[in-house]
Amino acid sequence: MTIWKLTPTIKESPNWEASTYCGEVIVRASDEEEARQLATAAFVIAVEVKPGRSTIWIPWKDSSIVSCKPLRNSEHSEQGPPAVLSPQQH
Numbered sequence: 831m832t833i834w835k836l837t838p839t840i841k842e843s844p845n846w847e848a849s850t851y852c853g854e855v856i857v858r859a860s861d862e863e864e865a866r867q868l869a870t871a872a873f874v875i876a877v878e879v880k881p882g883r884s885t886i887w888i889p890w891k892d893s894s895i896v897s898c899k900p901l902r903n904s905e906h907s908e909q910g911p912p913a914v915l916s917p918q919q920h
Contacts, residue, residue, distance in 0.1 A: 831858045831912065833904040834865035840895040848886050849873045855890075856906060856916040862898045864912055866891050872914045 836855040838846075846852045851873045859865040869890040877886045889895055906915045 831860055831908050831910070832865075833858055833901040833906050833908060833915070834862065835899055835901040836865060836869050836890065837897045837899075838889070838895065839897050843889060843892075843895045844884065845887050845889040845892060845895060848875060848877045849889050850875050851917065852889075853917070855914060856901065856904070857912070857914050858906065858908065858910060859912045865898055866896075868912060868914050869896075 834857050836857065838852055838854075841852055855869045855872075857865045857868045859868055870888050873890065874888055879885075
């Protein structure tokens with residue numbers, strides 16, 4: 831597995847309404863798609879659809895507002911199942 835670092839690059843996006851968290855996320859995953867899926871599963875929340883408002887998309891899947899890069903020399907082990915490693919989940 832690879833350790834991935836997801837970093838919000840545009841925190842002003844209204845899409846952050848669909849997430850409980852808007853900070854750096856570290857995950858262990860086989861590829862970028864799985865890394866984004868893990869972050870989505872950990873932090874997504876439902877957003878009310880309102881007439882006249884643009885559609886809100888899940889920010890963790892959007893490469894234009896969240897970068898996702900392999901993290902070299904991480905303190906986290908590459909051994910183990912796919913998981914969000916930081917921030918710690920309750």
